[in-house]
Amino acid sequence: MEALVLSRIQFGFVVSFHVLFPAFTIGTASWLAFVEWRWLRTRNPVWRELFFFWQKIFAVSFGMGVVSGIVMAFQFGTNWPRLSEVAGSVIGPLLTYEVLTAFFLEASFLGVMLFGWGRVPPRLHFFSTCMVALGTLFSTFWILSSNSWLHTPAGHVLVDGVVHPTDWWQVVFNPSFPYRLAHMALGSFITTCFVIGGVGAWYLRRGVHVEAGRKMLTAAVAFAALSVPLQILAGDLHGLNTLEHQPMKVAAMEAHWHPAAPGEGVPLVLFAVPDEAAERNGFEVAIPRLGSLILTHSLDGTFAPLTTVPASERPPVVPVFYAFRIMVGLGMLMLALAWLSALQLWRGRLLQSKWLLRAWNGMLPSGFVALVAGWFVTEMGRQPWVVYGLLRTADAVGPHSTWMVALSLAVYALGYAFVFGWGIWYLVKIIRTGPAPSPPPQPPSHDSTVPTPARPLSGADEPLEEG
Template sequence: MDFDPVVLARIQFAFTITFHIIFPSFTIGLSAWIATLLVVGQRTGDPRYPRLAQFWTKIFAVSFALGVVSGIVLSYQFGTNWSRFSVVVGNVLGPLLGYEVLTAFFLEASFLGIMLFGLGRVPRTLHTASAVIVAIGTAISAFWILSANSWMQTPTGHVMIDGIAHPQDWWAIVFNPSFPYRLAHMLAAAYLTTAFVVLAVGARWILADRHGEEARLMVKMAVGMIAVLAPLQLFIGDQHGLNTLEHQPTKVAAMEAHWERGPADFHIFAWPDQKAETNRFAISIPRAGSMILTHSWDGVVPGLKDVPPEDRPPVPNVFFAFRIMLAIGFAMIFLGLAGAVLWWRGGLFTTGWFLKTVSYTWWFGFVAVIAGWIVAESGRQPWIATGILRTADAASPVPGGSVAATLALFVLVYGVVFSMGIYFINRLLAKGLAGPSGEPPRSGTPLRPQSAAREAGREFLGS
């Protein structure tokens, strides 16, 4: 059987990045949540905040470890499956990824141990400061990773010499045209991802009549974050879309399944037929696409037919992924505003339909992030670095059978490792706020100072 090494290498990278992106998008927001709890707890003296911080630190420890493991695999694939990509753009992307290690990863590694093991062993101020620094480190990591990926989307600040990209202006490279919008969009998505997990857990505790004070605190803080950040994310996404229209018009045309240049309808649903260059079963709002993309009823939107078929991305992938992200985004806005209204009216903790609904929305952020990355990465095709290198020309001269074998191995190993990790996280969430005896204490009872990692390890061994 003949295997296409390029297709298999793309599937392998897509598989590993899908697993990987789940955990950084969660830990970026979770580290900020833990730091906020510790800072507020230290300022107010309220024992609920450090109590919750200790609980969520266990979840962070497992998620962070899974994110590191999956991220290491991705870096190796640059050399094994995409060596030509490394040769052509390595002069630019290599330093950017190196800066991420020298700044963010070293910062996280230096203070992560204090955050995980320092409770009761170091001064409380140092423990809180370590959590804040870890949160800053995760945001810095996102800064460099998004800078590198955005340069691949909208490359600037380089010169091509003998087919190799050489850096010329590092400011232009780091702060390339799409980077500020993509960084803001990703950070907001990460914080929303964590907020919905916290909201779901808090709602389930309230419905189960567990940890009443802490559960209500979690729901209030999560609703406050979502009510502000979800509408803001809509604005950020709009600005990001306008930037994409300017610099990557073909991607926008694929997002909207818009074939002919001119005013664009917004397709609520359609089935893009790439061979026939048309949409099947379209349910559309006339001219709404122009209003969204150009803020004008008669705004002209580039079409997919503006470029040859070989320069078009896979339209169905981009089109449907964008609508999944959009649908979840509007659901987030609705639930955030509904929660804010219920809070204002005093019914946030007693409205059954709201608590039951949000208790099942923990997955919102994760699916939206994955859908967003499908839009970003598939929409860039057939370029791996826009205008510089095509994906088909970036692969290593590796036999397809070898890539297929490693892909099968990845599926097996990831299936086992990540299933265990997610199972362990679920066990920690189900256990709740355990006290010294291992039983859920009354709300407000302070925990005995102990390492979150040690407690999590005992729970894992006991499971």
């Protein structure tokens, strides 16, 4: 296999892991702020127990997100040096702003959030939790701005093949950024929501931590019933924006090969087996005109098919087509489950519905799968460009031999298997242990003899063996 192909596989492997943990910590940080707010308002000890429980999960997830983020930055420099040469004047400052705002904000308050309970006033601790949650959102802002610029570059001039920024407002708020930011932020919250609801449902099914499980599930149902429809709306707006700026990505998502006859519109392909060599779909199941209605908001609207550009200018159709359907299909299942659960909650029957509790258990990982599928659509769909219209992926790869890229990919795979295998196993142990009764809050202490945890991950101090 060529170094280019292996480098693309390596990028896909690294980003698939990395997107999971920051997205989860974005949602978890906001959930912690909500839980602590409920504790301050009600003084119900269950909310305090939930805070310490999810704080441990956040600590482990945050650590794994940092590790995967370092690897992401490293492989950009080693595998794609031409990208830094051409677009580093844009990407570098945007990532620097992320460090100066988000990372410093999180680092300033993370220790207080993890270890300050009982050592600082309750309101200061709550403020620290909110600042950590705000820091994760700032990080999302700058990372999505940088990534969106790669898809819809703006506010620059090209001099001797090198990008020079001319308008930072246009660079940051490039045409696809607002839609992608809303879509990603909502996706992160929904991913965490279904984890919280799934864990709560699991406790209710087992008859343990019943009150904590009830609070988690009801909060998840209420949030999902409101946020999933908003995500569908954001996805529709994002799709219209993508059709305007990256029409071949949309054509690949729909496996739309040939122009529609006048007045017929474009069908919505529910299922097919795209054949890129023959430029057609096999075993196609489609609904006439629905594709036009969704993508152009008109029954007879059309958009450019794949055959309007040479094959070398098209993204890989098969993975984009199927990944998009996985993402949308899971979104529809989330919507159905959220609204059915909300209806049963309103009727007072949610906690007695065994099949709904099982459904929440089954949908626990659905947000992660949808996130990865969505990133596959996003990143594969912009091919053959790494900076859309400016720099091809084949021109951005470094001058490495095939065996060197293969070796680094193998090292990454082994390292990830160890780090993330251990981390996920530890998270499962924490969840199986469940929220533990916590001691009542103590007034702030300035006694230097009070022991303080020495390591961030010691905040996740659940026993590894079941009692």
